[in-house]
Amino acid sequence: xxxxxxxxxxxxxxxxxxxxxxxxxxxxxxxxxxxxxxxxxxxxxxxxxxxxxxxxxxxxxxxxxxxxxxxxxxxxxxxxxxxxxxxxxxxxxxxxxxxxxxxxxxxxxxxxxxxxxxxxxxx
Numbered sequence: 001x002x003x004x005x006x007x008x009x010x011x012x013x014x015x016x017x018x019x020x021x022x023x024x025x026x027x028x029x030x031x032x033x034x035x036x037x038x039x040x041x042x043x044x045x046x047x048x049x050x051x052x053x054x055x056x057x058x059x060x061x062x063x064x065x066x067x068x069x070x071x072x073x074x075x076x077x078x079x080x081x082x083x084x085x086x087x088x089x090x091x092x093x094x095x096x097x098x099x100x101x102x103x104x105x106x107x108x109x110x111x112x113x114x115x116x117x118x119x120x121x122x123x
Contacts, residue, residue, distance in 0.1 A: 052078065070107075072102040074100055104116050
């Protein structure tokens with residue numbers, strides 16, 4: 001009479017093959033997730049900058065007057081004035097950004113302004 005089933009060697013072989021496959025797949029997947037989080041973070045920064053530019057268009061009197069002079073706008077101001085619906089989430093930490101996060105606006109030319117986050121959370 002023949003017994004049905006797998007031998008210990010066969011089971012160990014299958015487990016070894018599965019372990020090797022999971023290692024081969026996990027490295028690219030981990031890199032993909034890291035790259036996706038970085039891109040999402042950069043998109044959040046771009047959205048905040050766009051909201052600040054829209055705010056500046058509507059609040060021209062709050063923009064700096066002299067070349068190389070600066071002013072700042074907080075996320076709280078952008079949310080309160082309706083330029084952002086809510087504080088964006090940091091894709092890396094999964095937490096809402098602080099409403100005190102500031103965007104600096106620097107006058108670089110007659111009509112050109114530079115917009116930067118004071119503390120870039122993507123780094």
